[in-house]
Amino acid sequence: MGYESPMPVQEEVIPFLLGDDNDVIALAQTGTGKTAAFGLPILQKIDVATYQPQALVLCPTRELCLQIADDLNDYSKYIDNLKVLPVYGGSSIESQIKTLKRGVHVVVATPGRLLDLMNRKTVDLRLVKNVIMDEADEMLNMGFTDSINAILAEVPENRNMLLFSATMPKEIANITKKYMKNPKEIVIGNKNEGNKNIRDIYYMVQARDKYLALKRIADFYPNIYGIVFCRTRKETQEIADKLIQDGYNADSLHGELSQAQRDYVMQKFRVKNIQLLVATDVAARGLDVDDLTHVINYGLPDEVESYTHRRGRTGRAGKTGISISICHVKEKGKIREIERIINKKFEKGEMPTGHAICEKQLFNLVDQIEKVKVNEEEIASLMPQIFRKLEWLDKEDIIKRVVSLEFNRMIDYYKDADEIQQVDERAARGERGERGERRSFAAEEGYSRFFLNFGKADGLYPNQLIELVNKCVTGKVRIGKIDLRENFSFFEVDEHEAQRVMDSMNGFEIDGRRISVEPAQGKKGEGEGRGGKRSYGRSEGGYKGRRDGAKEGGRRYERSDRTFRKDERDSDRPWKRTPAARDARKKKRF
Incomplete structure (x- = not known):
């Protein structure tokens, strides 16, 4: 699978999970290799001859549930007859019950659906030896505390428990006191600290210019592949629709979509048929997609911890990434609070001009032309006709026409577009002058x-x-x-x-x-x-x-x-x- 040496979280966690009665709290950012850190040791300890759940993985969303199950199936390729079952809402509970009756070894579940199966007496957790809570802070934020308490009350006391979290709120401390025995705390980086491989940039604009700013940012990065985070389902759908209408490869992901629709959108995103996925925080939790170049915050989230999770979608596995926030002036204080939590300063971005965007797009096209793979055999029979058709044009004319064919629409748009004026933060905040007078917020x-x-x-x-x-x-x-x-x-x-x-x-x-x-x-x-x-x-x-x-x-x-x-x-x-x-x-x- 391409692993050459263990990542820090894997090196720390795997030895503890291979032992007995070792409870672990691991504070690590998304994209640090957590799935392999708990997946490899729990698979190693499975008794394949016993067709009952021996490991339980709890996670907040169905997307993360499916991703973990897929990874565990990949890791267990050479373990004959090992069965991993993802259990989540939005899919047929009857088919999940049938699979449980046939026997499984590892259950990966969202708390709500697992509790439903427990109430129906269709899942037996008496032989569970390892319990993993992945993205525990998000599960608590989503209101799963009661469900988690009910589930943990049914698993044996003599089991290993591993709790993964990007942050350490008080609610997690309460769970650790109640259900864990002298847990080993492993911190990858500093507690609550953000990934150092990610650049954090913010643009301060008027509220009416936020969508135009989003378009300029997307145009300035021609090969962008990222997630645009919105606060509500309605805003998510509206922004996605606008982007699609304006010719961008975009789609939406939010709670009102059916499971089939979500799976279809995610499949398109994973194969890069979609460049921009517009999503709510809940829908985007646990999306394990490789090589995201950008995360764009269409406004900062209410909870500071949510920003940590958002930016963790990019810059994974040691790669670099960019987290961009499109803000209005009233979010300045929130930026300072986030900087304090992640122990890192935001960069203030300058909104790219139309000329700079067209230049960036043009050179990207030139790079693509330069690197394109030519299938000589397929086009050989057509080339004589093409040469005759274009023989009256010299090289410079052909290059100009190719560029114009691709860029006329964008050049025309930015030729007539007004430049976006970024907010003067000091003036807009109405800071007090020498006499302590607050500036009037004039029209x-x-x-x-x-x-x-x-x-x-x-x-x-x-x-x-x-x-x-x-x-x-x-x-x-x-x-x-x-x-x-x-x-x-x-x-x-x-x-x-x-x-x-x-x-x-x-x-x-x-x-x-x-x-x-x-x-x-x-x-x-x-x-x-x-x-x-x-x-x-x-x-x-x-x-x-x-x-x-x-x-x-x-x-x-x-x-x-x-x-x-x-x-x-x-x-x-x-x-x-x-x-x-x-x-x-x-x-x-x-």
Whole structure:
């Protein structure tokens, strides 16, 4: 399989798993060779004559489950009759039960499906000698704690237990105390530290320019092969659809796809028919794909640990990789927090110009022409006709035409495209000057700034505000800066559409509460002087009081009888027109 010498995690872990009563906690990044580290020793200890599960591997996602099972099958090529069964949701439980009844030696499982099989009394864990929890931190983040406790309660006490994790949160420490006996802690690198072979780059842009920035980054790296991480399923599908429409080899991977669809997308990605896989964090967990050149964060994740897992998709097995983050200015603090966790500084990237992109693409084409393999026999009979057809052109003309044939579309696009202006972080953050005055967040040129009487306490986030404008206002509206406060918000729209936006949105309500949109120029509360406090009274540009049911600083936001979580921001919102607005719309229609 190409292994010449053990990687550090393999060298440390394998001797312990070959022994008895050796519990191990291994802190190692994705791509460091973990599967072989636990796979080789547990296969070595299997009694093939006993057709009952003797090793159990728990992992968070079906993709990782399948990948581990495939690797174990490869490692056991010369062990006759050894059976490995992947057990995961989304596939037929009946076929998994039939395979279990015929007898298996190693079970690789997601916690939910394994617990289901245990409740049906169709899997027997009494002979398990080794339990491996791979990507344990992610399993706990996904809410599998109760399932893991129920599973570990059924395995024998005199078994080896190996816990793999990229980070060491408190929840994992609790599991180690409860189920492990004097575990040996093995740290590859420094605890919670990121892979040093990965460059971390961020681009600070306006929210409205994020997709254009993504396109420029993809164009600047002609041979890019990577994953674009999005926060929600809806955003994932939207970005993938846009990329496909713009001619990129892209597809989406998220929780709403069926197992067959996910397998089909992953197969295309593995054989590189897809260059850019747009995915949510959950869907991309455990994707063991070789040679990824880039990971692109279409916005930073809520949890710092998730960034560590995202970047670990590239730079695997000692190779180099690039992790790119497309951020807005409010994520600056999160960048600093990530830098502290991974003990590494981000590079601030300069957005490539259209000229630089075309130059990069052009030289990539020249390299491909130079290196292309020519099948002399197949084309020999056609060449005389081709030579006669092109004999009136000299070498320079032919080269120019080949280049133009490939590049006219891209050259035309970037010739007319505006350059993306990166955010001046200091100015946009509104940092205090010498007198302690906070700069006013003034509207950009060509835009009008509005006040909206909904804010973070109402569960409003930038994507919801954009969705609200789209639902309330017919036609296309360009949206500029969005500034969310606790109880109210400011947003900018094209100044030519300002009056129409204000009139349209004021005719709507949310759960019986009227939307109020007013011009924000000159309003107090946009900044505060030294020692001053914002006042949220309506006369001073704010919304007085908090919405009932909102939980300030928490992760849930109540709205009447509905609860919205952070991972459900793409669900439908209860926007509706007021009765007066509906009557006015009917009169206008007739």
